[in-house]
Amino acid sequence: MEQPAAFNVLRGSSTADLILASDFAATTGRTVGSFSDLIPRLKTGYAVWETRPPAPGDRSADDHLDRWAADVRASGLTVRAVLGYCVGSVFGAGLVERVSAWQEPPMLIVFDPEVPHPALLHRHYLDAVTALAGFMTAAQVEAARREGDVALAEKLAMTELAKVLSDLVVAHGEPALTGIGLAADRSAELLGGFRAFLSYLVSAAELDPSRGWAAATAITSATEHNGLNTLPADRREGAVAREILFDLPHPELLRDPDVAAAVEGLLTERER
Incomplete structure (x- = not known):
């Protein structure tokens, strides 16, 4: 198939199965881990596409989701999982909702999910x-x-x-x-x-990811000012369906082999 216009292909595949990864990964000079660090550690044979960041401008969240969803639907592939990192987890929840309009809902795995403020x-x-x-x-x-x-x-x-x-x-x-x-x-x-x-x-910040996150698995770092760690106990309870904690700083979350093993386990669970 043609190269998707709105995504970077992190892994190709001959199967009809796809994982979407949502992150602003093209930030110049980025020092934190990215999905380019995580994906090579996964054994899955699924293709993996990462959202290509939009150019700055007065585009809405729906504009971004429309652009990404159009590429996915045109591919004819089946989305098995959506991964979201930090604020990318907000768009990840939106992608799950869009994709669920034409196929069975994919699983959502979020890493230090955070709503912009x-x-x-x-x-x-x-x-x-x-x-x-x-x-x-x-x-x-x-x-x-x-x-x-x-x-x-x-x-x-x-x-x-x-x-x-x-x-x-x-x-x-x-x-x-x-x-x-x-x-x-x-x-x-x-x-x-x-x-x-x-x-x-x-x-x-235009999106409310709460419904999508409530069905998601969150992978959480030990950094106090990131992700679910910023929430008071009463709001953290029930924010996600399942939380897996790692004694790691936020920037290392997507680089760690134990995190990759946890993601692999979640993907394998879904296949059963």
């Missing part, structure tokens, strides 16, 4: 500042962090906060990257990737 956007902004810190003076880094804190404190709407934080990353990052001699097009790619990522987070 202003503090999450701010946290990713601080991560971006940290990544740029090696090219900035201590005073410049402090100024960037302070301006991000002010933006969060203003309690802006998510869309507006994303724009402010993206503009701040460009304002501080562009001179820092120019200062080390990075080409303008490469600098624009790096900084534009952050804007696209925040746009992705904002669109995901």
Whole structure:
């Protein structure tokens, strides 16, 4: 079949079975594990497609789901499972709902699932500042962090906060990257990737994944500010159908062989 326009193919297969993986994996300079780390550890013979991140813009969550679902339906393949990482778990629940319109519902496995919120956007902004810190003076880094804190404190709407934080990353990052001699097009790619990522987070906030997550299995790290670990006990109870805990930091979740073995076991259970 033709290469799907809205997905990156992580694994091909001669079978008619497919796993979908939902994540913003094309983030330039990403340091956390991705499905490209997890999938090679799985023994399954299913094809695996990973959502291709949308370009930044005023596209809705439904626009993204329509684009992904159209490719899947056109393929004629049967989706056996959907995997979602962090905010990708929100879109993962949406993909399960879309796919279930024409086939039996696939299983949903989510990794540190999290719904976007202003503090999450701010946290990713601080991560971006940290990544740029090696090219900035201590005073410049402090100024960037302070301006991000002010933006969060203003309690802006998510869309507006994303724009402010993206503009701040460009304002501080562009001179820092120019200062080390990075080409303008490469600098624009790096900084534009952050804007696209925040746009992705904002669109995901339009969705309510609670019904999909209630039937899902969650794989949870030990990082307190990620996924289900951020929920109070009364909200965590029943948020997912099953939770598997790992004593791992969030960035290592998709890299760990024991996590891969757990996913393999879940897929095998479903086949029985």
